[in-house]
Amino acid sequence: DVKVTQSSRYLVKRTGEKVFLECVQDMDHENMFWYRQDPGLGLRLIYFSYDVKMKEKGDIPEGYSVSREKKERFSLILESASTNQTSMYLCASLGAPNEKLFFGSGTQLSVL
Amino acid sequence: DAKTTQPNSMESNEEEPVHLPCNHSTISGTDYIHWYRQLPSQGPEYVIHGLTSNVNNRMASLAIAEDRKSSTLILHRATLRDAAVYYCILRAQRPALIFGKGTTLSVSS
Numbered sequence: 001d002v003k004v005t006q007s008s009r010y011l012v013k014r015t016g017e018k019v020f021l022e023c024v025q026d027m028d029h030e031n032m033f034w035y036r037q038d039p040g041l042g043l044r045l046i047y048f049s050y051d052v053k054m055k056e057k058g059d060i061p062e063g064y065s066v067s068r069e070k071k072e073r074f075s076l077i078l079e080s081a082s083t084n085q086t087s088m089y090l091c092a093s094l095g096a097p098n099e100k101l102f103f104g105s106g107t108q109l110s111v112l
Numbered sequence: 113d114a115k116t117t118q119p120n121s122m123e124s125n126e127e128e129p130v131h132l133p134c135n136h137s138t139i140s141g142t143d144y145i146h147w148y149r150q151l152p153s154q155g156p157e158y159v160i161h162g163l164t165s166n167v168n169n170r171m172a173s174l175a176i177a178e179d180r181k182s183s184t185l186i187l188h189r190a191t192l193r194d195a196a197v198y199y200c201i202l203r204a205q206r207p208a209l210i211f212g213k214g215t216t217l218s219v220s221s
Contacts, residue, residue: 004155033208043156043199043211058208090155101148101209103155 003027006091006104013111019078021107023091031094032074033101034058034066036087043090049074081111116200121216124190132185132215134200139180144203147174147185149196150214156199159185195219 007022025032033048035058045058049068063085067075074093078085091104117135124130136145146161160167160174162183167174173186187194199214 031208035211040213042213045208045210048208056208059210092155100146100158100161101156103157106155 004091004093004102004104006089006107008107009105011107011109013078013081013109015082015111017078017081017111019081019109019111021076021078021089021091021109023074023076023093023104024072025074025093025102026072027093027095027102028071029093029095029102030071032068033092033094034064034074034076035090035092036060037090037106038087046076081109083111085109086111116202116212118198118200118212118215120213121218123218123220124187124194126191126219126221127189130187130190130194130217130219132187132198132200132217133182134184135182136200136202137181139202140204142204145174145176145180145183146201146203146209147172148199148201148209148211149194150199151193151196156211159198161203190217190219192219192221 004025013019031050034046035043037043044060046064047066049055055066065077089107092101094101147159148156150156160172162174175184197214197216199211201209
């Protein structure tokens with residue numbers, strides 16, 4: 001079965017730290033996405049990538065950057081973590097435009 | 113991106129059919145209607161999608177209004193495992209899916 005793997009299920013970091021969230025997919029998909037999910041706010045798109053080294057901002061990119069050096073891997077970077085970035089982070093990938101989105105299990109990040 | 117409107121929550125009993133509505137009055141002709149659901153402590157999973165015609169798969173049915181301004185996700189016989197948040201999303205040319213807050217479905221035995 002298809003797989004989207006996020007490197008950590010739970011992560012605890014301190015304010016000001018640089019944080020890397022990693023996501024790997026094994027489906028040779030062109031498109032990959034990072035969302036964050038907060039109670040009462042649903043899923044919000046942070047960034048997405050439609051090809052290697054290509055990226056586009058989502059609805060809430062502030063405080064985040066991304067890296068896509070290889071097709072299978074999409075990294076979300078918090079340059080200087082802040083407490084308001086405590087959240088569940090979900091990675092997803094997509095093949096052709098009207099195929100289905102596959103999600104990872106999520107990373108619960110706590111910034112103290 | 114065109115927006116969707118869903119009820120915040122719905123309740124159902126086990127073994128009964130569930131009809132989850134979605135309004136999308138600003139849908140454009142090329143927008144696909146997608147449904148995803150999110151079980152507790154998991155990432156969202158695909159349920160079904162369609163463009164104009166009604167669609168069926170092993171999980172659910174999708175009924176699309178003739179004017180495409182609304183659609184209904186139908187779970188034919190709800191089980192306790194169907195308790196989840198259900199998202200109705202419009203997919204335009206842009207590959208990204210924009211999720212709303214969805215409908216929280218509760219299923220009672």
